[in-house]
Amino acid sequence: MATTPSTRRSAQRRAQQDRGGRRGWSDRFRRGEPVPGTRRHRRNDQRRGTEQSGRDTPAIAHPARTSHGSARPRKERRYVTGTLLELRDVFVRFPGTTTNVLEDINLGIEQGEFVTVVGPSGSGKTTLLRAIHGLLPAASGIVTVAGNEVRRPTRDRGFVFQADCLLPWRSVQDNIGYPLELQGVRRSGARRQAAPLLAMTGLADAAEKYPAQLSGGMRQRVNLARALVSDPEILLMDEPFAALDAQTREVLQAELLSIWQQKRKTVIFVTHQLDEAVYLADKVVVLSANPGRVRAIVPVTLTRPRSLDVKHTVEFTEIVDSIWQLIRDDVLLHKRVQDT
Ligand SMILES: Nc1ncnc2c1ncn2[C@@H]1O[C@H](COP(=O)(O)OP(=O)(O)OP(=O)(O)O)[C@@H](O)[C@H]1O
Numbered sequence: 001m002a003t004t005p006s007t008r009r010s011a012q013r014r015a016q017q018d019r020g021g022r023r024g025w026s027d028r029f030r031r032g033e034p035v036p037g038t039r040r041h042r043r044n045d046q047r048r049g050t051e052q053s054g055r056d057t058p059a060i061a062h063p064a065r066t067s068h069g070s071a072r073p074r075k076e077r078r079y080v081t082g083t084l085l086e087l088r089d090v091f092v093r094f095p096g097t098t099t100n101v102l103e104d105i106n107l108g109i110e111q112g113e114f115v116t117v118v119g120p121s122g123s124g125k126t127t128l129l130r131a132i133h134g135l136l137p138a139a140s141g142i143v144t145v146a147g148n149e150v151r152r153p154t155r156d157r158g159f160v161f162q163a164d165c166l167l168p169w170r171s172v173q174d175n176i177g178y179p180l181e182l183q184g185v186r187r188s189g190a191r192r193q194a195a196p197l198l199a200m201t202g203l204a205d206a207a208e209k210y211p212a213q214l215s216g217g218m219r220q221r222v223n224l225a226r227a228l229v230s231d232p233e234i235l236l237m238d239e240p241f242a243a244l245d246a247q248t249r250e251v252l253q254a255e256l257l258s259i260w261q262q263k264r265k266t267v268i269f270v271t272h273q274l275d276e277a278v279y280l281a282d283k284v285v286v287l288s289a290n291p292g293r294v295r296a297i298v299p300v301t302l303t304r305p306r307s308l309d310v311k312h313t314v315e316f317t318e319i320v321d322s323i324w325q326l327i328r329d330d331v332l333l334h335k336r337v338q339d340t
Pocket residue numbers: 094097101119120121122123124125126127128
């Protein structure tokens with residue numbers, strides 16, 4: 001058959017496409033070969049231990065729990081190096097209201113960082129955690145985790161409340177495993193996964209006990225273990241030790257640091273206690289009141305691991321004092337308003 005320049009050009013174009021263009025992909029698809037950019041191709045890449053081309057962000061390996069009775073495997077997570085959680089120009093108000101509770105919040109939190117949040121009562125600390133968790137949408141601005149916008153609560157973020165909210169008819173081990181059972185894991189599998197956390201939180205001997213048989217400190221340990229059992233990347237903790245006596249509180253602070261150092265979670269921890277905030281944190285976010293704004297971010301440069309003795313050093317007291325200076329006026333003003 002005679003060929004014209006134009007039919008030759010289309011034949012060349014088709015041949016080129018077959019070698020690497022879109023037509024090549026559909027041919028590969030028809031032949032049952034993996035097509036670049038598809039899940040199957042990525043899976044093969046992972047098996048070969050190679051990174052998907054065109055992506056320059058490092059993959060963070062997470063043990064996929066696929067064995068019998070375990071949680072569903074997670075999607076692979078990819079993080080932009082450095083900042084894991086970001087709040088950009090975030091304003092938050094409650095539905096049906098017109099006043100902002102939080103205004104102009106800009107915050108970047110690194111993966112594995114321990115961040116504490118302090119501020120006067122009503123400054124929006126709990127609201128900040130709820131916005132990060134996805135329970136309360138930002139009126140404007142954006143909250144992202146690993147570059148993805150937060151729209152609702154997901155397993156990537158665990159919440160530890162001040163009230164322990166344990167189920168009284170479930171034993172300690174079954175309270176810890178409860179979130180996994182909600183995800184469809186069988187009780188035996190949930191218990192298996194709860195076991196290391198029982199040991200880590202010092203509850204191994206209390207596995208069979210019921211909440212009514214526990215001290216306040218033990219209940220909070222269960223609370224923490226239950227938040228950790230789903231293996232969240234970010235732990236949001238809202239005054240978890242507020243109801244405890246001073247000694248138990250100190251013990252739990254030290255234990256929390258030890259767990260954090262083993263698990264390397266990213267933690268955002270709200271507290272009223274400035275010494276607790278400084279002892280735990282890599283940095284302390286100080287909120288001002290009405291509406292809540294970031295007044296300051298105070299870096300804590302105390303070396304780690306930290307023993308409780310660090311609280312008696314001059315460096316420690318100086319940091320606590322500097323934070324108190326930042327919030328003192330707001331706190332005293334709040335108290336005067338309450339007194340009148
Ligand atoms: N469901 C709600 N509807 C409307 N306003 C609310 C709601 N919950 C809280 N607020 C208001 O939002 C502001 C911030 O509340 P938030 O509980 O976040 O403060 P906080 O800093 O955690 O206080 P505290 O230290 O006392 O726990 C407060 O003025 C509060 O009255």
